[in-house]
Amino acid sequence: MSDFVFLNLPENYRLADALADGKQSLRWRTTRLNNRIAIGDRVFMWQGRGNTPALRGIHAVAEVVERPRTLQPGEFDGYWQNDNEKAVNDEHTLLRILERAPRGRQLQQALILNSLVLRDKGVFTGAMGVNFSLTKPEADELYRLWRQHVDVQQSAHGSDDTVSPVDNEGKFDETAREVLERTASVLAEKSLADLKVLIAKPGRLRDANAKQVIVAGRPRDPAVVAYAKIRAGHKCEIGGCEMPLFRSTAGKPFVEVHHINPLSQGGADTINNVACVCPSHHREAHHGVDAAVLEGGLRTLRDRD
Template identity: 25%
Template sequence: MNKWIFQGNPTRFNVDAYLLDNDVITWSMRQQHLANYIEIGDDVFIWRSDGNEKGSSGIVARAQVISLPQDYINSEESAQYWYEDVTEVYLAVRLKVLEVEVENMLKRTNLLQHEILQHLPILKIRQNTNYLLTADLGAALVKEWEEAVEKSETQAHLQVKESNTGIVLSIPASSTIHLIECYHIHAFPSPRSYNYSNLVTFRKKGGAMRELYTVIGTFVMDVRHGVVNETIERFPTDVQVRIRQYVEERARDFGFEKPEFQFWVLCFEQSLQHEPQAVKTYNGHVYFTYKDLISGEPYVKISSNQTTNTKADYIHDFEQEMNELKVTPIEETEKEQIVKSRIGQSSFKKALLSFEKKCKLCGVSEEAFLIASHIKPWSISNHHERLDVDNGLLLCPNHNQLFDKGFISFLNNGQIVVSDSIDDNTRQFMHIQVTMKIKLTDRQKVYMQWHLENIFR
């Protein structure tokens, strides 16, 4: 992999805003003779030139090449960052922005004093856009940059803590907590929308919190075939080792419920005295103040209910509950009972409620009455099917009974089919009409087909 410096001129376009606003950016390839050396995955450091402010130049971001050089024309979106009209077609590459460090940028004045980096070509020839670095310079620059990023992360922790009103994200993790404490890695199905706080703690069963961490790195990885080398190679070797061991052990003992996982690289900050517990227990993630958590009090108040009401969160909470059952050594039948009794108020229901808030058939909307039923029954579903929200149907008690026992089912187009074994009276009493039709997702249709063939009578 090659290492590059790409330069941008803040008098021509708003370099900082462009980097801060966008995950993917386009950068011109003016030194066309270098285009052949661009490879996908190359490291690119973004150099913001002086512009009108003398002495302000230096490296402000790190990015990664995600396309080979191609002809581009400015889109409307990118044009808003330009102070001039750029209408011509130009050769450019697409970059994924990894880190932006406007505060702790690598300043030109400091680089000039660096033993190795003083030889960076951009310090001598200042007008180019693209600079290809030698291996030595590239390695030294990566090291220097990583130190700057680490420094700014440390500053961020200190700020949060010093303010004493810092918010700590608390995540229930009873079944994986030993992995978290052992490897200082946390992973959860992606996407999931925590309101981000870089102070985080994990709750054991019962709600006790033992250790406080900061999040020092994040990435998303497809874990189906184990660790993806390219995804973690930007981390120091010791972190890479921890990630590998975490993935291996979790895959063996616990499993990954989804292909895509968000990973957090954690840094241990401190132990919590008396292992505080929340005054009120709650299954999902909650927030405490840093001040309360370190107060030494055995019970602490949940400081904020910034729980994000998204489907992803509910589904995750449900999966978490189910996985806890999975690792608890109890009989299958007993498990089924626990699941069934929980379904009434579980996050599986909440997940379904986030799609639709009433009985699919009659529109009863009182949440307390609605039942989250599995289309393919829980008892004969595999692990994935048990957790799959598409295998769920929200119905009122009457319609749930009819559906569960196979008196009604649905065709692929959502049209109801009613068993001959219920008479007209019952149909009327149960509010069933042959014209009823519901909406099914493509994946629900698969489960429904199974119901039609196996449960419908």
């Protein structure tokens, strides 16, 4: 388990109001260290000075229940100050509140800066950024101060406010996956050169039938899917694969597009980070004992392109 400090400002998100209202979970914007944030990590929720100095301090301790991802519009709660502060292009991490300070009685900056262990930690002195990692000694010291100086209130979970994490692998967005595949099958009529031009084109400049599709909270480019399948000749790119392929409704052998460096770990949705694989090898690449071997082979294949 890792420990982090997540920062926001009062003019961005009304954290004190959310906690005072009994909010049990919330999604926090994270722009750094996203590849290192994992389910079960502990997070200290730090309110920066901003335009309201009285709110500065640690207001809550939380745990990560879903890794960072981009959000759909309806997933933002009502505690953002305005739409411009929601940072819709950034990833957000779903947190469950474990302990909170009573309103106005958060762990104060002065107490933290009196600690020899924490006084030089940038996040507590105004460093730029929104999320910071803690070493184990730093995390232990911060939690000691939190427990020593705050009349901690435990959160009672199971209320209607609690947000369930998204099932990124399965049920959440099956319809969106179908839309992605249908759109990609239409684009598959284009040449690889034309698809490269389309991939380089920003979404706002694309036709409606070529725009990105949100799947499991992450934007996916149907042009990348189409490119990957044409490049592979609609065959599995795992060396020596002999798995039989059925025909899709588009009349092509059914293969899936696999991200070699997973999107959930910071991988890019680009032609250099994807490969075509049969359904069986796709599952093996995610869950098999030889997953690392398969990934290594696909990386070597892309390096040759």
